[in-house]
Amino acid sequence: ETGVTQSPTHLIKTRGQQVTLRCSSQSGHNTVSWYQQALGQGPQFIFQYYREEENGRGNFPPRFSGLQFPNYSSELNVNALELDDSALYLCASSSGTERAYGYTFGSGTRLTVV
Amino acid sequence: DQQVKQNSPSLSVQEGRISILNCDYTNSMFDYFLWYKKYPAEGPTFLISISSIKDKNEDGRFTVFLNKSAKHLSLHIVPSQPGDSAVYFCAASATGTASKLTFGTGTRLQVTL
Numbered sequence: 001e002t003g004v005t006q007s008p009t010h011l012i013k014t015r016g017q018q019v020t021l022r023c024s025s026q027s028g029h030n031t032v033s034w035y036q037q038a039l040g041q042g043p044q045f046i047f048q049y050y051r052e053e054e055n056g057r058g059n060f061p062p063r064f065s066g067l068q069f070p071n072y073s074s075e076l077n078v079n080a081l082e083l084d085d086s087a088l089y090l091c092a093s094s095s096g097t098e099r100a101y102g103y104t105f106g107s108g109t110r111l112t113v114v
Numbered sequence: 115d116q117q118v119k120q121n122s123p124s125l126s127v128q129e130g131r132i133s134i135l136n137c138d139y140t141n142s143m144f145d146y147f148l149w150y151k152k153y154p155a156e157g158p159t160f161l162i163s164i165s166s167i168k169d170k171n172e173d174g175r176f177t178v179f180l181n182k183s184a185k186h187l188s189l190h191i192v193p194s195q196p197g198d199s200a201v202y203f204c205a206a207s208a209t210g211t212a213s214k215l216t217f218g219t220g221t222r223l224q225v226t227l
Contacts, residue, residue, distance in 0.1 A: 033215075042203050042217030042218050043203070056213075103213075107156050108157055
């Protein structure tokens with residue numbers, strides 16, 4: 001098992017810019033979810049991908065988009081960055097769309113928008 | 115609206131004693147509950163879970179209790195150890211929602227010597 005790896009670990013962007021965050025799922029996992037954790041808050045569900053298709057979305061605007069690739073790695077793209085997008089972005093993978101007890105989280109990407 | 119609430123931002127417990135972390139929820143559709151532990155600079159790590167058809171689940175030093183009528187769950191850690199010092203998140207999910215987890219805001223547990 002290699003676990004879930006995310007890159008980069010830290011990132012600083014300017015308001016209005018676009019950003020791409022990357023996630024490499026744990027070996028054998030075909031489902032990936034992305035969460036946003038603002039300071040002092042719990043993680044909030046952005047969306048989930050299963051076999052390269054979006055399979056559920058939280059209360060986030062369309063400027064948050066994602067991709068899952070055939071090797072089950074994933075990207076989170078955020079366009080037109082706003083100051084409130086500053087947060088820790090967590091990627092989590094599992095081996096299916098079963099209950100989330102099997103989710104393995106990465107260490108996250110800390111995004112700062114200035 | 116905060117559907118999962120952890121009203122205690124922090125808790126301090128002596129080593130060897132019991133730690134009790136509480137969580138309340140408002141959404142009646144939630145039928146699966148989880149606890150995650152998070153150390154600084156690491157992602158959340160799954161600790162223990164419980165289905166709504168049970169009222170208790172135990173795993174070693176960790177026990178989760180669910181009171182559906184009160185929409186309340188608690189995590190008991192006995193005995194508490196210094197390595198348990200971390201932020202604990204309560205999370206919930208509902209069947210048919212793509213395993214979306216709804217998290218609470220977390221409780222920081224400090225286990226002192």
